[in-house]
Amino acid sequence: MTQGKSAAAEQLPLSIETAARRALPDRLRPMMPVHLDAPFDDLDWFFEPWWPGTSALAWVTDFKARFQIEHLADPSAAFPELAEMGADFAHDQLIVEGTLLVLDDEGRPDGELLRRRLAEPGNAVGTPAFVASDLLYDLGSSLMTLPFEERRARLGGVLTDTERTVVSRGLRGEGSTLAEAVASMGLTEISARLLAARYRPGVRDDNWLRMPVVEAPIAPTRPLLALLQRLPL
């Protein structure tokens, strides 16, 4: 199907989209979050878990996916199962921002399995998955100047959850509630994005925050401890 699609694209010289398609950059420096000490509640912000994986940008071209992680590295060879992820999107010529995870046999994200995969691309341990958080290019056009709220709405419009690809879940305004929920799952951090903010590639931007789920300097990693934190003392 891939060949058919690109051939057909060549036959649409008058279409606006065709011209824009060529604009998808080969690489993109990701925006980076600012660290904060504790969760907060504010309706201008959208909170989601900071999944224990590696932040990644995914390029979807001809309905195939390739990835870029820190230092602009391409780890696609370590995630052969995700090459077909492009087919999970309703549109082509996308750049999607999200997190690459490797799940263990019980479906929990496992940082160690992820490290082993990245270290040895042939080592297909665990089950990889991609959690999408932001849509930076759609149909070859940049959405980076749009507010995050609009980009996220569009992301929901082009991605339907599958076994390997999902749209990240989160809460508007309720940072402390999300932090409690995330802590009860044994995870340690959440992320907050300003709904009105544009995406600024290559910048450490305080419109995107990363914070531990509890105010203690060392976040508990055990669900039991997290439960104790939830008691109304």
Place this chain on the structure above:
Amino acid sequence: MPRAMWRGAIQFGLVTVPVKLYLATEARGGLSFNLLHKPDMQRINMKVHCPIHGEIPRSETVRGYEYAKGQYVLIEEADFDAVPLKTVRAIEIEQFVEASRDSATTFVKQAYYLEPDPVARKAFYLLKEVLADEGLSAICKIVLKDREALAALNPFSNTMLLSTLYWPDEIRSTAELDLPDEDFKFKPSEKAMAKQLVAAMRGEFDPANYEDEYRKALEAVIEAKVDGQPVVAHKAAEKPTKIADLMSVLEASVAAARVAKAGRGAAAPKPAAKKAAAKPAAAKPAAKAKATTAKQKAAAESRPKAKRKAA
């Protein structure tokens, strides 16, 4: 704002009209239910099962086409790639035909509303007007969800409707039915009587007069059950097996955190801030929502610093 299904362009001759497609209908026929395991009320998982090896990962599955009983040929991604497709991202008009009720255009799979791109509105409405004046339908091809579909384009209300059609080999012949060959002769009096009956029941079709009574009755039954007994709470499964399950666990954890929070009420450490977050609509004045980007940016810059100090 509904969500566009597809973006592309109507093509005929040298004219290109960029449009978006929206689903014109939604299936509300039945209410859908989830299968639960009765003792613990958990949603059951659909596992991929092989009769020889038992449960297998989905990654071990391949697509086979059964060309004879029990005989399969393996079809791989590369084979799909080899299928040439022309009409990507375009609604290619093939021909214009008389809009008639006795043609293959009667069998509609799905109807979509069209929304023209603002720059192409004039061309869009010109095409609509010509179709309406001439009583024509445009027969076209479009690729939707990786499949080429045959479709008819017709004027509809203040836009146009694209109806995807069944391919000719998908439409069954009436020859399979037991239908008489002879023409019936009717007496004028019989025909007059039937016409009179029809005239008596004639009216304007108003769909609002009709509703799905079965669905309504079933909804009433469900409502009564929900009122009469505690709703079965969906608890997080212990062992999620895939990313979608992980998201379900998160959703369940958020629900649990909300309940826990509501239970704590005023005993929470920072009641004012948390209450405001719990009631988004009521707590924030409308002016805040309309704040300019600059203002929000200023807020964003001040807040984290303040928080940092507080913590």
